[in-house]
Amino acid sequence: MAYPYVSDREVRVLSRYFGDPMARRVDTYVERGGYQAAKKAFEMGPDAVIEEVKSSGLRGRGGAGFPTGVKWSFMPKEPTRPHYLLCNADESEPGTFKDRELIRWDPHQLIEGVLIGAFAIRAKQAYIYCRGEFFETTQVLARALEDAYAKGYVGKNIQGSGVDIDITVHLGGGAYICGEETALMNSLEGRRGTPRVKPPFPAAVGAFGMPTTINNVETLAAVPHIVNNGGAWYRQWGTEKSSGTKLFCVSGHVNKPGNYELPLGFPLMDLINDVCGGVRDGNKLKAVIPGGSSVPILTAAECDCALSYEGVQEAGSMLGCASVIVMDETADIVKQVRRMVQFYAHESCGQCTPCREGTAWMTRILRRIEDGRGAEEDLDTLVEMSRQMTGTTICVLSDSAGAPVVSSINKFKDEYLALIRRGERVGVA
Amino acid sequence: MSEIPFKNPGWAGNTGEFDLTEEQVRGDDLVGKRPVDGGHPSGAASYPYMVADRNPDATLFEGPYRERFEKILSRYPDKQAALLPTLGLAQEIRGHVSPESMDRVAELLELSPAYVRGVATFYTMYNKQAVGRHLIQVCTNVSCNLCGADEVLEAFLRYNDVEPGETTEDGNFTVIEAECLAACGFPTCVQINSRYYENVTPTDVPGIIEALRSGKAGER
Amino acid sequence: MADTPATVTLTIDGREVTVPKGTTLLKAATEAGKDVPHYCYHDGLSSPAQCRLCLVEVEGAPKPMPSCVTQAMDGQVVRTESELALDMRKGVLEFYLVNHPLDCPICDMSGECNLQNYVHEEGREHGRSREPKRVFGRDDFGGDVLYYGDRCVMCTRCVRFMSEVEQDHRLTVVERGSRSVIDTFFEEGLEGTHWHGNVVDICPVGALVSKDFLYKARAWDLTHTPGVCPNCSQGCNIDLHVRDNLVQRLKPRENLEVNAFWMCDYGRGNYEWINRGDRLEAPLVREGGSTRAMGWKDALSRLLAGVEGASGKGIRAVASPFSSNEDLAALRALVDEFGGGEIVYRSARAEDEIVLKGFPTLARRRDLAPNGKGADLLGMKRVGGDDATGGLEGVAGHGGIVIVLGDALADQGADFGSAAALYVYLGGHGGPATANAHFVLPTATFAETEGTFTNFEGRVQRFAPALDAPGASRPAWLVLNALVAERTQGEVPRTAAAAFAVAGTKAGPFAGMRYDEIGPRGAVVNETVSLSGD
Incomplete structure (x- = not known):
């Protein structure tokens, strides 16, 4: 079962037990073969685990798509100081709602992934940083973790292997930017969640000044399956550059929104039309944001692409965390872009000037345009600002704010111009 | 239910x-069930809640809350790292994070009150007012x-x-x-x-x- | 070791520079003669790389790099003024102005503001923002500091100064994004901290301003004169900012050996006495019960004649730790010339040192005068209490020659010097205790003359004259040395350098030091000194 809808085109590896409340129980998890991958990993040794994950081609599912095994291999091989594994469960990218589902339906799958990841990078302590709003979600996780501790699957001498790994659930305080890995580290340390300048990279100087690896929930949840079945098995799905399955979070104007686990490379139009039951009310498709609010918008014409890291890039956008936001002909592009930019202005940490001032300024300009008080020069200003906000800051939040602005001005200029010239909303059915 | x-x-x-x-x-x-004392230490930091029943004048971190605070502390290499969960705990008890709560948290975690204010105001979930x-x-x-x-x-x-x-x-x-x-x-x-x-x-x-x-x- | 070169060579704007490994591009650019605009970077603080103004183009890098944290690499090609770098910086500067009130006409920083400067140099001619500006208003941070949030560029230098250097985390960024401002813990403020004036200095714009200086002067009306803080024995390097021959404020001047970039609030706030108005303006000579003002030549020749009659009964002198080495050496020379005698001085002492935690060799020292060490080295003896009173019992009623230099004798009565055969007073202000003086000679303060102080560790540091001395006041060293020269038929030292040379003849530790060779960091006397400052 997937959740809340099912499609027979899915390949359900991570999401297999979505919608099955019993999957939260440690006994059920173990009966279904759980915690065997951890045991196997401990026997393989860290380097073999890293090699296996490398061979699977698994790429980070948090948005950047960096190969997970390679990331792990950056960690020192001979630990002289504590290492930390941080699991990024600060899911806040608009359009993304997979990590919460992964945690609340199958918490042990994540715990096992965290154990293997921590073992691979030679960490004895892992933190699962959950966004602060996930009260009930973390309650499920904390309960599962407590059970796992009680049964000896986490803690000292796990399953008699001699391996010690502690896991702690940490709750954030409400800040999108803490999903950025260095901001997450600052936040975990009890600081303002501002991103850090890199270098130094986390594998050298991370949380508490120690070598640290940060992985997304979905990434770590995939690891037990890879260890159990081998990297080659995982590669049976997906493309050469984008292997395996991926949870696609589909929201917006489709008949059946939800999480669907599909092989990477799956056609976007099939996702919308087959898997999700088509555009809502039989309306016409207008635009799709394929990877969460931070990526360029695709027009309906550009949606004939494959949902792989490279496929979406060829189409002119990014896969991000595969959060597909579908807009039908009723969608008001200017309003939605303003809403997204307003979000970035609200979430900007405020340390870098282009982002702190630029996101807020953009919001005001877009609001003015929306209210019919815009000028055509505003569009030039917005495009130029976006350029000056791209690549000029410590993290990519301000780049993200610029992406929907520039792409929508390029692709839906008519809607902007109609508002500016006549105070009319056009293209909004 | x-x-x-x-x-x-x-x-x-x-x-x-x-x-x-x-x-x-x-x-x-x-x-x-949500344990007021935080339950197992591994999850103690995950339980600060937003609840309807709260007392803005309650003494911070007494009884089971004190236990939870101690459990939270035990999971981090330094006291500062417990700041976010501790602020959350203060909010669970009192409903919002007042200047006085910030001061108390600062004292417990050996931080400056201004620092705690800076952190508390960065995050949206800490209600600065009732x-x-x-x-x-x-x-x-x-x-x-x-x-x-x-x-x-x-x-x-x-x-x-x-x-x-x-x-x-x-x-x-x-x-x-x-x-x-x-x-x-x-x-x-x-x-x-x-x-x-x-x-x-x-x-x-x-x-x-x-x-x-x-x-x-x-x-x- | 040998195969890792300690330097790297790179090209910045077409110029090749070689810098030590680990040097940042910002510093390397300075070597190449380019000042890259920056706000958050400060030599005395950590680098958060957040103002994004020091972006430069590095060949091969995918995006512009913050030069304040990017280390210079061998063979790197850097452009600080390429189209990309200028475009990015122009963008950043426009962002700064989106909410900036542009209230330069009423801003204290105007004229020395780096937002003005950079926008003028590299910014857009006209801002494009048509949106209403965000308004924060003014906040009293306590102590001497006011905060204008609307002018703030959020560089966080002040926050980092308080947390890293003073190590009392009183300031913080509150809120986030475009709502963020600098603030203290509600009403706590900066009250009770001892170094907070520095946050005003390091603020690159007019966000943090001094209450003391508020609306007092425009930056372009001030002359800056390098000096040494006279308020304790640390000897912080300062600039005296002067308008209308009045010191308007003291600002620290960089000296990594003494005070780095900082000075304490005590020293900074303690300058009004320099501007005191009721000054002696002409030599006064008391003859036959009446006092007359006269010219220097007449006064000094009468004084020398008076010495003849008074010699043989011994000589006692009082010096001041506010006098320069040159003044004190000249006094020592004169006393020796008159047959020798004890020179005492009085100096106020505070109960505690106030150490700057992040730069612990800097403290507001217990000795609240700049040159007690110089007096000590010249064989003078400290007397009296910690409040710089008393201890003059042996001088007040002395029957021979009494010479007082610089000490205002505020605690002494009108009978001071009444028994003296010859009582010479040199200083800026008369008072009850100078009533019996046969000669009252107006001398210049440290702010009006050139010279040196020796700080607690024996570091000799030069200062320059910032003010015009009133009336006929002269440097004490000139007056005293002229008297000696008259007696010995020697040459009168006409310059501070020559006057400093006298110190070398009078005290071993100064021997061999040359005034001209005392560089901008000062020079430590030839003596083992303790750093404790006691």
Whole structure:
């Protein structure tokens, strides 16, 4: 079962037990073969685990798509100081709602992934940083973790292997930017969640000044399956550059929104039309944001692409965390872009000037345009600002704010111009 | 469990093609019961909650709360790292993080009060002022917005006759606009205290409010 | 070791520079003669790289790099003024102005503001923002500091100064994004901290301003004169900012050996006495019960004649730790010339040192005068209490020659010097205790003359004259040395350098030091000194 809808085109590896409340129980998890991958990993040794994950081609599912095994291999091989594994469960990218589902339906799958990841990078302590709003979600996780501790699957001498790994659930305080890995580290340390300048990279100087690896929930949840079945098995799905399955979070104007686990490379139009039951009310498709609010918008014409890291890039956008936001002909592009930019202005940490001032300024300009008080020069200003906000800051939040602005001005200029010239909303059915 | 008489018992339980009861989705048996003392130390930092019953004048970190605080401390290499969970704990007890709470937390964690203020104000979840017993946060970000979140927000505001950020005269409700709550497939998502309400439409609003008012909303 | 070169060579704007490994591009650019605009970077603080103004183009890098944290690499090609770098910086500067009130006409920083400077140099001619500006208003941070949030560029230098250097985390960024401002813990403020004046200095714009200086002067009306803080024995390097021959404020001047970039609030706030108005303006000579003002030549020749009659009964002298080495050496020379005698001085002492934690060799020292060490080295003896009173019993009623230099004798009565055969007073202000003086000679303060102080560790540091001395006041060293020269038929030292040379003849530790060779960091006397400052 997937959740809340099912499609027979899915390949359900991570999401297999979505919608099955019993999957939260440690006994059920173990009966279904759980915690065997951890045991196997401990026997393989860290380097073999890293090699296996490398061979699977698994790429980070948090948005950047960096190969997970390679990331792990950056960690020192001979630990002289504590290492930390941080699991990024600060899911806040608009359009993304997979990590919460992964945690609340199958918490042990994540715990096992965290154990293997921590073992691979030679960490004895892992933190699962959950966004602060996930009260009930973390309650499920904390309960599962407590059970796992009680049964000896986490803690000292796990399953008699001699391996010690502690896991702690940490709750954030409400800040999108803490999903950025260095901001997450600052936040975990009890600081303002501002991103850090890199270098130094986390594998050298991370949380508490120690070598640290940060992985997304979905990434770590995939690891037990890879260890159990081998990297080659995982590669049976997906493309050469984008292997395996991926949870696609589909929201917006489709008949059946939800999480669907599909092989990477799956056609976007099939996702919308087959898997999700088509555009809502039989309306016409207008635009799709394929990877969460931070990526360029695709027009309906550009949606004939494959949902792989490279496929979406060829189409002119990014896969991000595969959060597909579908807009039908009723969608008001200017309003939605303003809403997204307003979000970035609200979430900007405020340390870098282009982002702190630029996101807020953009919001005001877009609001003015929306209210019919815009000028055509505003569009030039917005495009130029976006350029000056791209690549000029410590993290990519301000780049993200610029992406929907520039792409929508390029692709839906008519809607902007109609508002500016006549105070009319056009293209909004 | 909740007696909220509307279609969604929470967590999108009976939307889509599943037939789950609320008990199965968020019942104690399958979710666990929130231990005031934090339960196992590994999860102690995950329990700061937004609850309706709170006392702005309570002494901070006594009894089971003290135990939870100690458990939180035990999971980090330094005291500063316990700051976020500790602020959350203070808010669970008092409902918001007052200057006096910041000062107390600073003292306990050996930080400067100004530093604690800087951190507390960075994060949106720490209420700097007292809020209603039920803090209603309506996501109006893109996915929810496409599906009518503005109308849902409007409905909450109108039904309670308040402006955004304002608290009803009886002290029960504060309604604010929220950013993405990571439930985009279940629009509109509304977080009320600790709980997510999903697939909320304007017509659900009176039912939710009345259930909350009569204490039948099933808070943890 | 040998195969890792300690330097790297790179090209900046077409110029090749070689810098030590680990040097940042910002510093390397300075070597190449380019000042890259920056706000958040400060030599004395950590680098958060957040103002994004020091972006430069580095060949091969995918995006512009913050030069304040990017280390210079061998063979790197850097352009600080390429189209990309200028475009990015122009963008950043426009962002700064989106909410900036542009209230330069009423801003204290105007004229020395780096937002003005950079926008003038590299910014857009006209801002494009048509939106209403965000308004924060003014906040009293306590102590001497006011905060204008609307002018703030959020560089966080002040926050980092308080947390890293003073190590009392009183300031913080509150809120986030475009709502963020600098603040203290509600009403706590900066009251009770001892170094907070520095946050005003390091603020690159007019966000943090001094209450003391508020609306007092425009930056372009001030002359800056390098000096040494006279308020304790640390000897912080300062600039005296002067308008209308009045010191308007003291600002620290960089000296990594003494005070780095900082000075304490005590020293900074303690300058009004320099501007004291009721000054002696002409030599006064008391003859036959009446006092007359006269010219220097007449006064000094009468004084020398008076010495003849008074010699043989011994000589006692009082010096001041506010006098320069040159003044004190000249006094020592004169006393020796008159047959030798004890020179005492009085100096106020505070109960505690106030150490700057992040730069612990800097403290507001217990000795609240700049040159007690110089007096000690010249064989003078400290007397009296910690409040710089008393201890003059042996001088007040002395029957021979009494010479007082610089000490205002505020605690002494009108009978001071009444028994003296010859009582010479040199200083800026007369008072009851100078009533019996046969000669009252107006001398210049440290702010009006050139010279040196020796700080607690024996570091000799030069200062320059910032003010015009009133009336006929002369440097004490000139007056005293002229008297000696008259007696010995020697040459009168006409310059501070020559006057400093006298110190070398009078005290071993100064021997061999040359005034001209005392560089901007000062020079430590030839003596083992303790750093404790006691």
